[in-house]
Amino acid sequence: MFDKLHEECGIFGIYSQTKGSDVAAQTYMALYALQHRGQESCGIAVCDDGVIHYHRDLGLVPDVFDKETLDKVGMGNMAIGHVRYSTTGQKSRSNAQPLVVRHIKGAMALAHNGNLTNAMELREGLEMNGAIFHSTNDTEVISYMITKARITCGSIEEAVCKAMYEIQGAYSLVIMSPSKLIAARDPHGFRPLCMGELDGDYVFASESCALDSIGARFIRDLDPGEIVVVDKKGVRSITEHCTGPGHFCVFEFIYFARPDSVISGASVHTARMRAGSFLALEHPVQADVVIGVPDSGLDAALGFSRQSGIPYGVGFNKNRYIGRTFIQPTQRERERSVRIKLNVVDATVRDKRVVLIDDSIVRGTTTGRIVNLLREAGAKEVHVRISAPPFLHPCYFGTDIDSRDKLIANKMSIEEIGAHMGADSIGFLSVDNVTKIAEGAKCGFCIGCFSGEYPVEEPKKVQKNKFEVKISENLETAD
Amino acid sequence: MFDKLHEECGIFGIYSQTKGSDVAAQTYMALYALQHRGQESCGIAVCDDGVIHYHRDLGLVPDVFDKETLDKVGMGNMAIGHVRYSTTGQKSRSNAQPLVVRHIKGAMALAHNGNLTNAMELREGLEMNGAIFHSTNDTEVISYMITKARITCGSIEEAVCKAMYEIQGAYSLVIMSPSKLIAARDPHGFRPLCMGELDGDYVFASESCALDSIGARFIRDLDPGEIVVVDKKGVRSITEHCTGPGHFCVFEFIYFARPDSVISGASVHTARMRAGSFLALEHPVQADVVIGVPDSGLDAALGFSRQSGIPYGVGFNKNRYIGRTFIQPTQRERERSVRIKLNVVDATVRDKRVVLIDDSIVRGTTTGRIVNLLREAGAKEVHVRISAPPFLHPCYFGTDIDSRDKLIANKMSIEEIGAHMGADSIGFLSVDNVTKIAEGAKCGFCIGCFSGEYPVEEPKKVQKNKFEVKISENLETAD
């Protein structure tokens, strides 16, 4: 709704030792818990005694799944699920996941979170050998790489392991063969993936909140590079690609993940509060109340309040009913749209010096409008504090910061940004402190979008229609 | 979603001096802001040069209105809108409002919030004279009473004024004739209704948050008993039924109204914080953190925290995607449904003594489950504090407490309720303090549901199928 970065996916998988289990229902509920990671499309694939049934479509979980569609995918002993965010206005059903394909050894279903950095090169190589592609997403490339490896490998997990030498970039995967459930995380561990247990069944999910939602017990995060295989013989791990603590996307802690999730041993909620504390130390200000932009700024606002001693207040009411279908009939309404979504609680801010906490600024337009709303409601001063450093560089690992041009921090100095927004002062979290927010986390971090230093080589070829949903190549013009 | 009382309606009206205005768009946006007052059905009626067009249906505002249906109701110089909550599982399109009828003097559209206490008697009297009813709601009774009065009155406003001598109970009304917009509030002022101004146009709404959402300036609340008429000659007030400060439903301050609304000069948010403060004074406890049940318990939790000095914490993540269409596929899932909607932020409560604030308890089942979730997440102690007195009596004035039997406070002592929930202690706001929460409010209060003392006579006849959506009388059996 607002001017935010977007994660691209959430994934889930479950393996039950009991045939005919209601694994689809578990997946359905888990996808609700992961919905914040992707709202464009979703899908569930169930494996029942070697046969895979699936349903996927554009829309939120409640749009795509009802009693009828859940019954259609049916009972089974394994299931995987996926929620996907589209980073462009265009939406395509053909990009919905899980991807279900048939290859030389049978059927395979995949759900994927992340972005490959060498997808374009791999794709061209495959096409040179006669491959055809139905979609533009990396998941189809991964399927081909596993399929190719499978021809010479003795098992699906070996094929996954072999393919991982060739695919580069960010990926967390759940893969379902007729008899196995496989979860894998790239050697840098950019995207989260954890493992749990539910009445003896194994489950995998992008975030621990999905385990909570189905009552599963959290076991541990997968290590960067780890492959976990579950089948009737039990669970085992392949650690051939495990090389170190990895580079986990710090923005998962700042914004993407749900506050009630725990990642690498650190609570997301606590990390956000700590980000607020650091902010209060780095950019102190005299003020009467600290408020956060709902929902993602609230935790940091509470942290700022506790550190600074300035009282925490409820500054806004967020309208929970405004969704994707909201119509803005006229220009007059368009300008007022922030107000419709977010109304100031006047009593909190009138005649007060206000500290306003938001978690990040991409283009800056929304924050400016919010500052203006606070002024109209009688705030005497508005001090903007951002619980992340400024975005300066693109992300190649599964979020939608794909262009330097749109980032306000590349066009203005920090002071100019504050002035542009009409703030009395502005302060961003420092790059130094951002990696310290997840206290106790047992992982390294990727902070490429802030620092420009990436843990892996930047892609040589960026697929020019990376997010194009229509098939739109015109290479054929030569013939 | 949870075990809450329900308001029955929200209303809105706009009169523009300019023909062909986009009054439907304003109404559409205002209904979004009032959606919390009713989620079953909604509708908009537009008057364009004396001709009334309308659309209404079951569903939320985004379900019922899209570009096509908004275009269908079209442009005009007046509009009224309505959101409705159904107090039973049954839903009926025939009860959706605005009600649009044709009578001897032309067309009339009505939107109504409240419940009459003598609807049944009026209805029987009308039927004795040949009236037929298409629905079971009070609005149709009100239409008949105004129509009957209109035969002998010189104007629609006189007819409304005359009808108000006969209809008893709670009602806030907006009425649209071909040339006038009329807003009226019952002499007790049970339900809110305020007035604002937008670029020279007059608007009326159940709550001030709806004025904010369209950028209108708040003028004032209507007085209890007041009738306001707007037509091309301007605005005027009929105060014949105004007799005093009235008896405003205190539960609007506690739960129904949006926290960013201001009613009778008092901020709803501030009132809720004060309720929390009173609670801290009435029922103090040694604890490490105060958390509220989202969303309605958060304000009182903050008030409790400020008064008691116990830190405020974020105890839960509420899943914003779980809606009416959520399927609970199996019994196992049903039991877990609270967890799916509300997940505990472990870091906030683990090894802590927790004060849990909720705004009211009807049946008590949900609160008990929430206490249990906190225990599972490691809370050492859970002290439940409720920012309203116990419900002991039915409400006849527009909410759905219609039976003493379902109210837990009629079955158990307060201590028993606490034990039943597994709480370490429990405390309710006192009846004495409940009327003091809205500091500075210029109105009297109805606290009938807590005290059993009602400002008007209890209904003699309760329509037995009051909330039945099917027409279901079998009086004809005699013939």
Next chain:
Amino acid sequence: MFDKLHEECGIFGIYSQTKGSDVAAQTYMALYALQHRGQESCGIAVCDDGVIHYHRDLGLVPDVFDKETLDKVGMGNMAIGHVRYSTTGQKSRSNAQPLVVRHIKGAMALAHNGNLTNAMELREGLEMNGAIFHSTNDTEVISYMITKARITCGSIEEAVCKAMYEIQGAYSLVIMSPSKLIAARDPHGFRPLCMGELDGDYVFASESCALDSIGARFIRDLDPGEIVVVDKKGVRSITEHCTGPGHFCVFEFIYFARPDSVISGASVHTARMRAGSFLALEHPVQADVVIGVPDSGLDAALGFSRQSGIPYGVGFNKNRYIGRTFIQPTQRERERSVRIKLNVVDATVRDKRVVLIDDSIVRGTTTGRIVNLLREAGAKEVHVRISAPPFLHPCYFGTDIDSRDKLIANKMSIEEIGAHMGADSIGFLSVDNVTKIAEGAKCGFCIGCFSGEYPVEEPKKVQKNKFEVKISENLETAD
């Protein structure tokens, strides 16, 4: 789809001696058989032990009713159903039937086919006494008249009988009270209504084809003016308004009714073949093949062929998939739209002298286009024969010929019509013969639309917004 007159309704009713019968399913199937009489909206009301449940909406039977909605209306011992055609582009859910109302003696559901000639006067009289109207259809007027009578009558059937002294014009009715099913036909018998028996249950339907569709045995047509009452005591007839053979709409035989129906003892199919025979005698021509415009011209074409000895041929393929949702994207397509719906079978007409039979001409545009298609397909001559006389006068009794202006026969001579269409010759059935087509029919006929002589007085006041679906009076402007 084509340029045709439209019937306004079809009705059905069933009374079962067994409680909890699947009367809704019977009604559902019967409405399919009556769908040709009305495609705008439909509905079913079921009475289960005195309680009436109903569902109605815009759309065809398969659009409005599915498993869920049929289950919703549920089981019972009586049901009535209705299909409705809208005579304007505007459609309104509020005009859908059955109409279900509650009055002094309980609930009542009505389904109605026809048009009153004094609806406006009755309506004004009711409004003078405080009545309010939710719709613009005559059914609501009839409900009020019965309700008014019911106050002083001892039973619902007496009230119906009394009301019939006041309502004038065309009506076939089925009425359901909590304990009785009543069927009634106006004293002129303009619209059809017959009675049948199914496993001991009584059923009523606009046409006998609906009885066939559910496997019911045809008993007889209701007499003009007859009231039939079914209740637990059995079936009885009130003949107080029965005065003679009546004036049945002859156009039911020519076009409205389904060819497999039998009305007043005459087969509709046979009547259409006879119309073709008469045409062959009245307007003989030398030709090679006789073809009919599908579907309604086919029977008369066969009759013409048999009488004339000219071979019958299949001249067209009608596209069964083109429905209401067909989009004509551009003007070029619009002009071709007849071709999309109706393609000539070239082999039948190439180099042939063709007799083209259609059942009526309203505006004449479509027939002209069809003549042109035949020429393009190589027909040497095209002789148009119409199995009805020219429309010259409005119909006040339930069809949509409401204006002389649109009727081509009021603007041109018959020869001019033929020339306008590009036909080599043209011939219409004579007014003398039109009443003879239903050989053996035991009824008189209304031929007002052809002759201008009506069996009842023409309406003094025509409701100006008779077909307006929006409420659109602006009488209020005086106050």
Next chain:
Amino acid sequence: MFDKLHEECGIFGIYSQTKGSDVAAQTYMALYALQHRGQESCGIAVCDDGVIHYHRDLGLVPDVFDKETLDKVGMGNMAIGHVRYSTTGQKSRSNAQPLVVRHIKGAMALAHNGNLTNAMELREGLEMNGAIFHSTNDTEVISYMITKARITCGSIEEAVCKAMYEIQGAYSLVIMSPSKLIAARDPHGFRPLCMGELDGDYVFASESCALDSIGARFIRDLDPGEIVVVDKKGVRSITEHCTGPGHFCVFEFIYFARPDSVISGASVHTARMRAGSFLALEHPVQADVVIGVPDSGLDAALGFSRQSGIPYGVGFNKNRYIGRTFIQPTQRERERSVRIKLNVVDATVRDKRVVLIDDSIVRGTTTGRIVNLLREAGAKEVHVRISAPPFLHPCYFGTDIDSRDKLIANKMSIEEIGAHMGADSIGFLSVDNVTKIAEGAKCGFCIGCFSGEYPVEEPKKVQKNKFEVKISENLETAD
């Protein structure tokens, strides 16, 4: 609706020399004309300056395409379209066409009618080289074969030509590359494909009726084995695979094709009348009236009537509103379902000796019920005549006779079939005469389903899940 064989597809393509043409609208209208060839799913792909946009889904053309979806595929200079029938109860969106893929040289869209006989072998070969499949239809196999050939061929048409040496069986194809439209027909010409011209643009369609529907001029049928290429340089033909008159599916003339189509120079309508004439000669009978089962038996009935001199009559009214969504609520209704769809016109058959013409018998159940209806309506005798020989053998070329077991003619003698149906006599068209019905047709015929003699080798491997829509292999179990 009834017990009929089903064609599997209809295809269409258009190439315009004008960029930005409304080729989607033309395709939309043409698909309406081809809807009888496939009702499960449909789709349109448009090429606009080298970029391909498409939309496809389950449902009829009016279900899948509305203003919004047509606008979405947009304007362009080429388009192809497809309608598909599912031969099983299962439906899958993933089998909808056109198939749009990206390969080494760019994008490609294909629409296909027919069935390959070596699909399974080709598929296995491709999988051995790492291919992955998203669907189970032959079109994906064809795409791979063309893609593979394209790597070494200089142009897309050369690749198509090369691939045609490897794919065996029945196929009519339209293929769209970024710059070319290619139409191709298998060397046996099993399935129809013709070519036309519309205002200088070239169009291709399964049947000529689709050309008529958009006002295009028929040019000629493609020869068996012919490839036609259209690009900006004009139109050209590749005849390398053209080897003779081919083996056209005779059942296209008997049932599949629309009667107003002309195939190989012969009118389908005339062929059906001739089939009726042959039947009258082969199986003469004394009778009073000849009636056909609508719609497909009507032409043959007219031919039988003309040959025999027995009058042609209209025996049935077919309910045009019964569609896929018809609910048969109870068993009682299920048994009556034929009656709901097809009601006898009693006047035509009462006390008559009736000849009943149908075009084919698969399982025989429906015909038996129809005979019974005629008896109930008073027919004295019922003589069944079938305008095709008995089905005895499976079809491998694009229809759904896939099992000998379900064919009644494999279980009973002809006399037994007649007795089973309750007919007084029965007669089938002879295999000798079936190839003579299309008088003047310039093609050879496949009559494999009647004779068991096929023009090409029967498939060695029949894909076991040929029509399975779910991916359902469990070959992986070894690993």
